Amino acid sequence: MRAVHFGAGNIGRGFIGERLARSGYEVCFVDVQAPLVRELRKRGRYSVRLLGEQVETIWVTGVTALDSRTELDQVVEAIAGADLVTTAVGPAVMQAIAPLLAEGIRLRLRRKSSPLNVVACENMLGASSLLKEQVANHLSKEELEGMERTTGFPDAAVDRIVPVQAGTDLLTVSVEPFHEWVMDRSGIKGDIPPIDGVTYVDSLPPYIERKLYTVNTGHAVCAYVGQLLECETVREAITHPRVEAVVTGVLEETGALLVAKHGFDVQTHRNYIAKIITRFANPHLTDPVSRVGRSPIRKLGRADRLVGPALQMIDRGLQPDRLAAGIAAVFFFHAEQDPESVKLQQLFSQKGVTGTLQTVAGIPEDSPLIPLVSRRYHEWEEEVQR
Numbered sequence: 039m040r041a042v043h044f045g046a047g048n049i050g051r052g053f054i055g056e057r058l059a060r061s062g063y064e065v066c067f068v069d070v071q072a073p074l075v076r077e078l079r080k081r082g083r084y085s086v087r088l089l090g091e092q093v094e095t096i097w098v099t100g101v102t103a104l105d106s107r108t109e110l111d112q113v114v115e116a117i118a119g120a121d122l123v124t125t126a127v128g129p130a131v132m133q134a135i136a137p138l139l140a141e142g143i144r145l146r147l148r149r150k151s152s153p154l155n156v157v158a159c160e161n162m163l164g165a166s167s168l169l170k171e172q173v174a175n176h177l178s179k180e181e182l183e184g185m186e187r188t189t190g191f192p193d194a195a196v197d198r199i200v201p202v203q204a205g206t207d208l209l210t211v212s213v214e215p216f217h218e219w220v221m222d223r224s225g226i227k228g229d230i231p232p233i234d235g236v237t238y239v240d241s242l243p244p245y246i247e248r249k250l251y252t253v254n255t256g257h258a259v260c261a262y263v264g265q266l267l268e269c270e271t272v273r274e275a276i277t278h279p280r281v282e283a284v285v286t287g288v289l290e291e292t293g294a295l296l297v298a299k300h301g302f303d304v305q306t307h308r309n310y311i312a313k314i315i316t317r318f319a320n321p322h323l324t325d326p327v328s329r330v331g332r333s334p335i336r337k338l339g340r341a342d343r344l345v346g347p348a349l350q351m352i353d354r355g356l357q358p359d360r361l362a363a364g365i366a367a368v369f370f371f372h373a374e375q376d377p378e379s380v381k382l383q384q385l386f387s388q389k390g391v392t393g394t395l396q397t398v399a400g401i402p403e404d405s406p407l408i409p410l411v412s413r414r415y416h417e418w419e420e421e422v423q424r
């Protein structure tokens with residue numbers, strides 16, 4: 039079994055590649071970082087360190103790599119010969135890999151190959167569906183019909199915290215022991231050769247929303263409020279009583295939404311939240327708030343982890359008070375190496391709370407969310423000036 043995985047970064051090596059290799063797939067990573075590609079190809083293996091009470095080292099073997107900047111033909115050939123394609127490149131990068139995927143699918147159609155599935159393992163709602171649209175833009179009408187018949191793009195939710203890697207070895211990746219990978223069965227064409235640890239469901243929205251609006255909402259609020267209160271890592275933030283209070287308050291709010299919307303059992307959801315808070319507090323992980331808060335404009339998107347649940351709460355007559363405090367904290371986020379953080383600061387200095395939310399999240403001026411966030415912004419401002 040052969041898998042092509044785009045993005046040999048943290049989650050790519052630390053979770054997707056690890057799962058696929060342990061399930062018997064030969065994994066070909068595709069990345070744009072030449073040193074990473076070179077080392078993966080040369081060594082053919084790397085280690086994943088599970089940072090729990092004890093450190094457990096897993097060797098991921100039978101891997102290789104290609105450079106999507108310089109080895110285009112080989113990447114297309116690898117896609118044509120694959121049993122599965124996965125991605126973990128970041129939502130904004132999917133567009134860049136779409137032409138290569140289209141080329142690979144075109145070659146498979148010409149060769150009358152067996153069905154293929156493409157799974158985007160990105161933190162967003164409907165990532166594989168969006169990737170499908172992006173690929174479709176590069177195909178003729180006839181090729182598109184062929185793709186519809188032969189290629190599945192099942193949406194998925196993936197969960198494992200993989201921080202920025204601080205070790206000296208380029209390939210070794212340290213991760214938390216917890217993992218969850220849920221895939222929408224209805225989007226699959228043909229079969230996906232078994233993957234250890236994947237749960238198949240008939241409808242993904244409850245699972246991806248539960249993950250995005252709990253793990254990622256909580257994580258983001260922890261990062262933004264944490265940085266505002268001078269914490270550098272997620273652990274430092276979640277063990278700061280003020281941050282912890284905001285995060286748990288926010289997760290109570292999104293929990294009420296998720297229970298009302300998807301019918302989750304209240305106690306089961308409380309346990310899910312408690313487990314996540316424990317994961318954030320993992321003393322063996324060093325996860326900087328700058329990573330977790332990265333791409334703040336994306337994170338303020340209308341369907342993303344902050345504004346998404348807040349607007350849905352308002353629609354259901356629920357009050358996203360503490361979530362509004364989390365959203366307001368984003369406007370204080372600074373990460374000089376992060377182009378979105380720099381851009382958001384510029385935008386915010388020109389447009390303030392209302393204009394920025396309208397621009398980046400498309401929220402109407404009369405949305406009740408705007409005064410809620412504005413009030414919370416001024417409260418944070420007073421707090422930091424004290």
Ligand SMILES: NC(=O)c1ccc[n+]([C@@H]2O[C@H](COP(=O)([O-])OP(=O)(O)OC[C@H]3O[C@@H](n4cnc5c(N)ncnc54)[C@H](O)[C@@H]3O)[C@@H](O)[C@H]2O)c1
Pocket residue numbers: 044045046047048049050068069070071106126127128129131134135159160161196197198199200201
């Ligand atoms: N790190 C986590 O804890 C985690 C967990 C679940 C999901 N995710 C999601 O996975 C995705 C990747 O996150 P990450 O933390 O691994 O980021 P990362 O930056 O460590 O990895 C992304 C990789 O994609 C590569 N890349 C960039 N452009 C490319 C291109 N055109 N072709 C091929 N590769 C390209 C980069 O070089 C990098 O190696 C994101 O959508 C993220 O939300 C991350």
Ligand SMILES: O=P(O)(O)OC[C@@H](O)[C@@H](O)[C@H](O)[C@H](O)CO
Pocket residue numbers: 161196197198199200253254257258329330331332333
């Ligand atoms: O990857 P992002 O930028 O969407 O979000 C940052 C973190 O919240 C995220 O990477 C988590 O670590 C991950 O989603 C846990 O499963």
